[in-house]
Amino acid sequence: MRSWRDVVATLVIGAVASTALSGCRSGATEEMVLSAHGQSYGKLSFELEGGSLTGLFPGARRRISVTVVNKLEHPIRLRSLDGRLKSSSRRECPATSANLNIGGYDGVLPVTVKAHARAKLDGAVPVTMPKNVSPKCSSTRFSIVLSATGSQAAR
C-alpha cells in the first residue's frame, strides 16, 4: 500500500501566475512561474521558485493562473482552489480586502489531471487593488497564499 508520504511526496503543484494589467493601453502583461513542491504528508510545505506580482496600483487587476503538475502514477482531481491574502509588509497598509482583494478561483472545478501530466487550469485567481486603496500601500509587499485540495481519481 502506498503510504501517504509516498503519495504526497510525488505531488508537485506548479503555479504559473500570469498577470494582466487592467486599463493598460499597451496590454502589457507580466508572467511568472511559481513551482511548489509537495514534500511530505503532514508537513505539506512548498517551495516557491520564480518571480512575483509587481507594480500593483489603484485599480489594477491581475490574474493568477495555476498549472497543476501531477507526478503521481494515478490521476488526481483538484477539488478546490482558493487564494488568500496572508500578510502585508506595512502596518499602515494591513492585509485586508480594502487594500488588496483576492477573489475566488473563477474556473470550473473539479479538474482531473492525468498521471504524470500537467494541466493549466482554465480559470484563475483574480487579484484586484481597489481604486481607493490607501496611499500608504504604495511600495507595500503582500503575501498571497494559494490553497488547493485534491484527491486521487480513478484510473
Place this chain on the structure above:
Amino acid sequence: MNAQRKVVFAVVTAGLVAAGTVAAQAEWAIPVSASVKARAATMPQGVTPSVEKDGKAAVVSWSTQEIAQGADMTAYVITAHSVNKPPLPDVVHEVTGTSKNSQSVKFKAAEVAGGKWKWTVTPKFHAWVGPESDRSDPLDFPGAPATVAPGEAALVVAVPDPATTPATVAPTKPAETADVKPPTTVASLPTKEATTAPPPVVKEEEPPSAEIEPSPPDVQETPASPGTAPQTP
C-alpha cells in the same frame, strides 16, 4: 463453531480495513499551498519641468509618467514657488494626466507678475501622490504683483477637469515642501467666478486615454482658507 466465527471475524475485519483504506485513498485530500508575493508600485518622483516665457506668462512643460506600464498618472500638481524675498505665495495648478509624452500648463501673467519663480511637478495617481520634483530653473517676471500682498490671499487658478466636475485645486503639495514660505493658499474654484484671474488656457487638457478607466474625481474641493476670500480682478 468458534473457528468459523474466527474466520468470519477475520474476513470482516480484513474487509473493513481494506475498504477503509481504499476509501481513504480515494478520498484523500491533500491541502497544498503555494505563496505568491505581490508588491504595490511605488509612486515616482515628479520630473523636473522646463519653463519658458510666453509674453508675460510662463509655460511649464514636463514629461508625463506612468505608475506602471500603460497606467498614466491621473493628475499632476504644478506648483510655482516664489524665490522673492519675502516670497510670494505658491501658485498651484492641478492638471489632469494624459497619455501624451509631455504636458504643459500656462501660468498667466497675472499669476506670475512681480515674482521670480521656480516650478515643480508632483505626480498623482488617484489618491497616491508621488514625491515632488526638483525645482526648475527660475524665471523672473518683473513688475508689480497682480495679486494681493504676501501673506494674504493667494492667486490660485485651477485647471478645469473637462471630464468630470469643475476642477478644484487640492492641497496636494507634500508637507515637506511647505517650507519657510508663507502658507500655500489653495483656493477652490468650482466656478469661474471664484477665480482671481481669467480662466487658464491649458492646451493639454484632454480626457484621459480611453484605455484608462475613468476615475472618479479624486480632487477634493477644498474651500479657501479663512480670510482668503477669492479675489476678483
